[in-house]
Amino acid sequence: MSELITADLVDLDLSADTKEAAARSLAERMVAAGRVTDLDGFLADVAAREEQMPTGLDGGIGIPHCRSAHVTEPTLAFGRSAARIDFGAADGPADLIFLIAAPAGADSDHLTILSSLARQLMNADFTDALRSADRPEQAAALIRGEERSAPAAEGTGAAGTGAERSGGERPAATGEPAATAEHAAAEPAAAGPAAAEAAASEPVAPFRIVAVTSCPTGIAHTYMAAESLENAGREAGVELVVETQGSAGFDKLPAATIAAADAVIFAHDVEVRDKARFAGKPTVDVGVKAGINRPAELIAEARGKAARGEIGAPADGAAGGSAPMDEDGPAGDGFGTRLRKWLMTGVSYMVPFVAAGGLLIALAFAIGGYEIASAKSVADHFVWAESSSWAALLFQIGSAAFTFLVPVLAGYIAYGMADRPGLVPGFVGGYIATTIKAGFLGGLVAGLIAGAVVMGIQRFKVPAALRGIMPVVVIPLISSAIVGFLMFVVIGKPIASAQEAMTDWLNGLSGANAIGLGVLLGLMMCFDLGGPVNKVAYAFATGGIAVSDPSTGSLKIMAAVMAAGMVPPLALALATTVRGRLFTKTERENGKAAWVLGASFITEGAIPFAAADPLRVIPSSMVGGAVTGALSMAFDCTLRAPHGGIFVVPLIGQPFLYLLAIVAGTVVSAGLVVFLKGLRKTAEAEGTGQAGGKAAPGGATEDESKVAVAA
Numbered sequence: 156m157s158e159l160i161t162a163d164l165v166d167l168d169l170s171a172d173t174k175e176a177a178a179r180s181l182a183e184r185m186v187a188a189g190r191v192t193d194l195d196g197f198l199a200d201v202a203a204r205e206e207q208m209p210t211g212l213d214g215g216i217g218i219p220h221c222r223s224a225h226v227t228e229p230t231l232a233f234g235r236s237a238a239r240i241d242f243g244a245a246d247g248p249a250d251l252i253f254l255i256a257a258p259a260g261a262d263s264d265h266l267t268i269l270s271s272l273a274r275q276l277m278n279a280d281f282t283d284a285l286r287s288a289d290r291p292e293q294a295a296a297l298i299r300g301e302e303r304s305a306p307a308a309e310g311t312g313a314a315g316t317g318a319e320r321s322g323g324e325r326p327a328a329t330g331e332p333a334a335t336a337e338h339a340a341a342e343p344a345a346a347g348p349a350a351a352e353a354a355a356s357e358p359v360a361p362f363r364i365v366a367v368t369s370c371p372t373g374i375a376h377t378y379m380a381a382e383s384l385e386n387a388g389r390e391a392g393v394e395l396v397v398e399t400q401g402s403a404g405f406d407k408l409p410a411a412t413i414a415a416a417d418a419v420i421f422a423h424d425v426e427v428r429d430k431a432r433f434a435g436k437p438t439v440d441v442g443v444k445a446g447i448n449r450p451a452e453l454i455a456e457a458r459g460k461a462a463r464g465e466i467g468a469p470a471d472g473a474a475g476g477s478a479p480m481d482e483d484g485p486a487g488d489g490f491g492t493r494l495r496k497w498l499m500t501g502v503s504y505m506v507p508f509v510a511a512g513g514l515l516i517a518l519a520f521a522i523g524g525y526e527i528a529s530a531k532s533v534a535d536h537f538v539w540a541e542s543s544s545w546a547a548l549l550f551q552i553g554s555a556a557f558t559f560l561v562p563v564l565a566g567y568i569a570y571g572m573a574d575r576p577g578l579v580p581g582f583v584g585g586y587i588a589t590t591i592k593a594g595f596l597g598g599l600v601a602g603l604i605a606g607a608v609v610m611g612i613q614r615f616k617v618p619a620a621l622r623g624i625m626p627v628v629v630i631p632l633i634s635s636a637i638v639g640f641l642m643f644v645v646i647g648k649p650i651a652s653a654q655e656a657m658t659d660w661l662n663g664l665s666g667a668n669a670i671g672l673g674v675l676l677g678l679m680m681c682f683d684l685g686g687p688v689n690k691v692a693y694a695f696a697t698g699g700i701a702v703s704d705p706s707t708g709s710l711k712i713m714a715a716v717m718a719a720g721m722v723p724p725l726a727l728a729l730a731t732t733v734r735g736r737l738f739t740k741t742e743r744e745n746g747k748a749a750w751v752l753g754a755s756f757i758t759e760g761a762i763p764f765a766a767a768d769p770l771r772v773i774p775s776s777m778v779g780g781a782v783t784g785a786l787s788m789a790f791d792c793t794l795r796a797p798h799g800g801i802f803v804v805p806l807i808g809q810p811f812l813y814l815l816a817i818v819a820g821t822v823v824s825a826g827l828v829v830f831l832k833g834l835r836k837t838a839e840a841e842g843t844g845q846a847g848g849k850a851a852p853g854g855a856t857e858d859e860s861k862v863a864v865a866a
Contacts, residue, residue: 157751158299158478159272159299160232160233162214162291162295163188163234164185164231164233164295165292165294166180166184166233166235169235170236172238172240173240174219175198176778177219177254179220181234181254181805182194182198182254183202184232185197185226185230185492188230190256191226191227191230191256192225192227193225193741196225197221197256199763200221200224203218203221203762204220204221208442209243209244210376211244211248211249212447213244213245213246213448214279215239215249215250216242216253216282217249217251217252218254219254220253220256220257220660223258224258226256229257230256231253231255231256232254232256233252233253233254233285233294233295234252235251239793243637251286253272253276259783264304268659273297274381277382277383285297296356311780320552331644332370332483337648361392362392362418363417364393364420364432364454364616365395365396365416366422367398367420367421367422367423368381368384368397368399368422368446369421376447379447380443380447381446383446383447383448384446384454387453388454393454393458400423400425400427406623410432415636417436417437417458418439418460418461419433419439420446420454420457422442422446423443424443428774429452431575433699435626437464437465439457441453446590452610457460460564463616465613481842495569496571498571499571500567500568500570501567501568501570501598503690503763504566504567504664505563505694506797507558508559509697510797511553511556512552512554513700513795513796513797514796515556515805516553516557516795517795517806518552518797518806519803520546520806521806522549524547527546530547530551532551533547558589561588562585562586563585564598564599565579565585565588565599565601565602565605568598568599569584569603569605569609570604572575572603572609575609575626576630581633581638583605583635583639584602584638584641584642587601587639587642588642589698591643592654593654594698595654595698595699597651601642605638608633609634612633641674657689657836669711669788669789672715673785673788674781676692676695676716676784677715677719677722677781677783680716680780681720681723681781684758684761693716693720696709696715696716697715700797701813705795707793710794710795710808711791713796714787714792714793715795717798717800718783718792720756720758720780721754721758721763721800721817722776722783722824723753724750724757724758724760725754725781725821726775726820726822727746727760727761727772728747728749728750730824730832731745731746731749733829734829737833738831739767741763745763748760749761751763753802754802757800761776771831775824775825775827775828775831776824778835779821779823779825782816782820784820786812791814792812792813793807793808794806852864
């Protein structure tokens with residue numbers, strides 16, 4: 156196994172002035188060492204990870220990191236910047252920068268070394284030694300653990316944590332620092348022998364916390380949060396044990412340890428695995444950076460919740476996650492951001508039902524015509540040799556899938572707000588919305604009400620004896636009754652009227668109004684290429700067709716949304732074909748794949764291009780998407796399937812005009828990309844671009860690369 160870092164991977168005089176330039180400078184050393192095969196591809200992966208969450212830490216540390224298929228073995232490059240570089244930490248820019256690179260299938264030995272480094276970063280002696288190192292060889296040895304500062308060698312600070320977690324003895328029985336324990340022992344002795352004897356015979360049980368930490372890559376933040384929480388626990392006199400769910404795998408906490416815990420802390424940015432183990436405990440649920448930056452506050456919050464009898468009811472999650480994992484306490488997301496996340500949680504679970512049901516219904520219409528909707532139930536009449544029977548079968552299966560759309564939407568909106576206890580009232584409210592014809596809007600409102608009701612119930616202090624039945628009996632019972640009453644008696648009918656009015660408005664769209672809506676939807680689909688804005692437009696379209704008999708206006712919107720979403724990858728594929736010299740070798744290879752991705756309505760196929768050059772790619776994509784959306788609406792194209800790209804064109808109303816709209820938008824976008832990149836190329840040739848910084852592949856300058864990371 157090669158060394159994680161060598162002197163060649165250390166730069167003690169890092170001259171970069173932005174985090175992108177710093178990552179590039181250190182990554183170039185990895186390429187020179189043969190540990191990274193594709194510089195631009197690797198940097199795109201680093202940028203994608205940075206987009207998920209800033210990698211700056213308090214104390215002047217930046218840790219850009221990622222998993223990448225372009226990395227041959229786990230590697231670390233270290234840079235020290237006198238000018239300091241902003242990595243998004245709350246306390247200011249960083250002077251110590253660690254670029255961590257792990258292969259997509261890294262082995263556990265290497266990842267264990269990386270996790271040990273992440274823990275060491277919480278040790279002030281370690282970082283001070285790196286700041287005073289005067290030779291690359293010395294810095295590399297410090298990072299490898301071959302050379303230690305005096306305090307670290309004596310076992311203080313974070314270095315001792317691993318021993319403690321492996322079964323070593325804590326400084327004191329309560330988890331307190333040794334000095335604090337000695338002081339506590341001295342007080343009863345000073346008060347007299349009787350007091351000392353009484354104190355010794357009646358030991359006070361320490362407060363116990365179990366915690367779980369995890370982050371998207373499972374390399375750095377996971378272990379740094381664990382180290383920070385453990386240190387804060389010792390200082391607070393709390394017995395705190397952490398389960399790190401990182402890239403090197405994880406060992407589950409013993410069931411007895413969890414059962415004995417007084418509270419739980421989740422510091423995570425990906426769903427906690429086997430979350431149901433912690434059900435019924437007072438729970439603090441925050442992002443992983445909160446575990447690093449304010450562990451003492453989290454411990455105090457956990458103790459407060461336990462004292463008040465507040466409980467959480469975590470459950471196993473699924474892809475898509477839920478809002479609690481993204482929260483970072485009072486300083487975290489605002490209500491608008493949390494609301495969007497709750498809604499997107501519901502939409503993410505609903506979309507597979509829409510896709511399956513919509514495609515089955517569209518295929519049924521292609522085989523048996525639109526009159527197949529009135530066919531008899533195939534349970535009573537099915538003839539194997541008749542195509543109409545097969546068409547009826549597909550239609551009725553698709554319709555069955557559609558019946559779950561609104562309940563699933565409402566149920567998982569409530570889940571995003573309140574975890575597992577929100578599912579029952581959410582599904583009940585969503586089903587009621589379908590029975591009173593409140594539709595998609597009714598599902599949205601029912602999910603939000605269900606989540607809010609459950610969150611309100613969870614705030615009540617309950618006796619310890621009742622905590623175990625709260626998530627499975629009391630909360631579902633009370634919340635379902637409240638949500639059902641509100642939906643049936645109070646707000647259901649007004650929502651149904653609003654849904655009917657919206658349907659009538661969509662059916663009445665024509666001329667400039669329809670074209671304007673097409674432009675707006677096209678811009679939204681191409682703004683963030685599969686991100687939240689894109690998903691809002693897609694959810695609006697799929698919500699309109701998520702009924703057995705959608706309106707003509709809803710079918711037009713679905714057609715416009717899918718057409719616009721196909722434009723960005725197709726446009727970039729075309730641009731790399733006609734003007735390949737304007738793109739890097741990696742981008743030209745990505746362009747070949749973009750043909751298929753775009754044709755399949757996978758807008759994310761354009762992300763690698765946008766990450767490298769957002770100032771030219773994103774505006775060009777938005778213009779082309781707007782053109783396609785407007786033309787699709789103007790041509791009165793309709794679509795019953797929520798996905799499929801060109802493969803469902805035979806099921807589209809006005810298919811030839813629909814293809815024309817896609818081609819027009821693709822040509823416009825590709826032309827703009829080529830034009831803008833060509834201008835940059837000309838400026839570089841004339842020497843006018845030198846003032847803006849060194850040109851990066853794809854036409855972006857270092858000054859622009861910060862924007863590239865946000866794309």
